Amino acid sequence: MRGLTEGERPWAAGAVVVAGRGPVIAVEEAAGWAVRYAAYDEKKDAGVELPPAARVPMTVHTPFDLASLTKLFTAVAAMQQLERGTLGIDARVAAYLPEFRAAAQHGITVRQLLTHTSGLRPELPLYDCPSDAARLALLHAEPPTSEPGTYRYSDLNMLLLQYVLERITGRSLDVLVRDGITRPLGMTATGFGPCPGAAATEDQRRPWAKADRGMLRGVVHDENAWALGGVAGHAGLFATARDLAVFCRTLLAGGSYGPARILGPDFVELMLAPPGLGFAIDQPWFMGALACRGAVGHTGFTGTSLVLDPATDTFLVLLANTVHPRRRPADSGPRAAAGTRLARAVRGT
Template identity: 85%
Template sequence: MPSLEHAREHACGVGGRRELSAPRLRADTPERAGLDPVKLGRLAAAAYDLTAGARPWAAGAVVLAGRGPVIAVAEASGWAVRYASYDPETDTGVELPAAARVPATVDTPFDLASLTKLFTSVAAVQQIERGTLGMDARIGDWLPEFRAAAAHGVTVRQLLTHTSGLRPGLPLYDCPDDRAALALLRAEAPVSAPGAYRYSDLNMLLLQHVLERITGRTLDVLVHEGITRPLGMTATAFGPCPGAAATEDQRRPWAKAHRGMLRGVVHDENAWALGGVAGHAGLFSTARDLAVFCRALLAGGSYGPARILGPDFVDLLFTPPGLGFVLDRPAFMGELAGRGAAGHTGFTGTSLVLDAATDTFLVLLANTVHPRRRPPDDRPRATLGTLLSRAVI
């Protein structure tokens, strides 16, 4: 079995089946992408607004957008590392000296947070395509030791669509070790009848265990060998990722664990408790790599000579209500929503949207939790989506 270190060595600074070659991404003018240059200029300007002012939406941000195989906007603003700590008495960040700050660049890796769920979902659909996993298979058939979920007949489809009835999360971070965390997860039963939508990190954690059981490989290896390596996403991997943008000065009571200022290690406390590789969080990546991921899905599962999914199974990902992906959510997609756009957000400030109707994609990476988490605010994300939608010719 390939090791975790083997998977990591290709990312953070350190083959898919073949079909007809799909065009690779290239940087080019808005006109070549079929985008209005004036309107797209407003999107580029809005990227800088994300990090402006005394209390910016994010310390640092990278915005990358395009249409077809063309990247027409790639802008970075603010700081990958700006603060040494957070001062709760003044409710402000303690800024580093200017010489010690690290500017954000278009190549800065960020903690993807819940965008990790999209990779877990693609890994699951790959197994569905290969016939090793059924959409309506009961997880108890694979994981009988997950007694509570098995007793309720939870299925793979319910995990992928967040309709299992499992609650949003568990305090795995309070367990003394990963064995205790696993025992807590195995004993967790749905809190409502399966069928109704209830967004839950636990769905992707159970799905991770299903995938690892049926393949005999860990999730990090599945993502590397099935998605990032064939697509050439060399900057995408589970952490640690020392060059990543900083996230939070994580301390109680506002956080769930006392870990200090985080950089290059996963922000999510449960993913941290599980060793950094989790179905719901843990991946680090760059905007360029995520653009490749978007492009491959928009092209029916292929990028260059690599193929990670067949077109029918890409369509399955985006068939309502969506498998892992969120569909047509104006709250963070803006006017890109409404035609079948798919995407997701991450708690650290990340998001991606791909719109098959216009063949456009939008990637936003930011560290909104640096130096401390705040209530989510999707309005800047929605603004970017609207500006890209209006730029489409």
């Protein structure tokens, strides 16, 4: 893994990997830097390196901005409400949020939000809105831009799901995640930011980014989640790889970890079965050889990913700050390679 974090243009400034099978963690390793750069020099197209004494080494205890891995926690929170009978999988969003006029008009359902088949566009420029009221107005009026029922990955799905969950429970998403998932599982290093000790992300500036915020560390990278105060259904969580290993092991064990149960086995099975509720199924572009026989997982824009392989009771967590010092075109080659190495080790192929 060190080869991925070394050189003038490494895949990531730093990375942490945790992999295991059943209750056993087989690999836990860190490499590179949690903070390597002070800024990004656009003229040289290179990071401005900090003096060695000022850099922060990556450790297995370093928290990361999870970016879209947050969606998995929102999905589990939704599954908990399904299990309790307070949410219907095929209920229309309008039944809970009638003020979301465009979603109501097109009959968007909870299932479509969880499977990214609502037809909503990938995102909206909420970060450019002058107020919370303006952001909500934009969401209320946003119609699908493709036919509902066809797959189109969108952050807006999990944003709407967040509002549904908050409406039916009377609690904010951060409280739902804390009380329903992280606290029972003992995931003490997981929560919505700020998180001062986290790995640095981007020197966020236009034109490559959508806001001018400077070098980010410990505050959410996603511009829309930032505009929404750091708590959003699609982004905003911070966690360590070890905490995510607990999350993975819980789902592989049917929703239980030690004495804690966050979800019943039938609802975990529903969540992980094709086409996946919140999860992507069998995606070779980031799972490598793990992408077969029902492997599920997700990635995050900042460089995060996790994969569960129920067939072999195996999980892989790979967290990296690939956007430090600035975002580049996505490269999931190292993620896929890690998945292939783990699959070969477990399956003997």
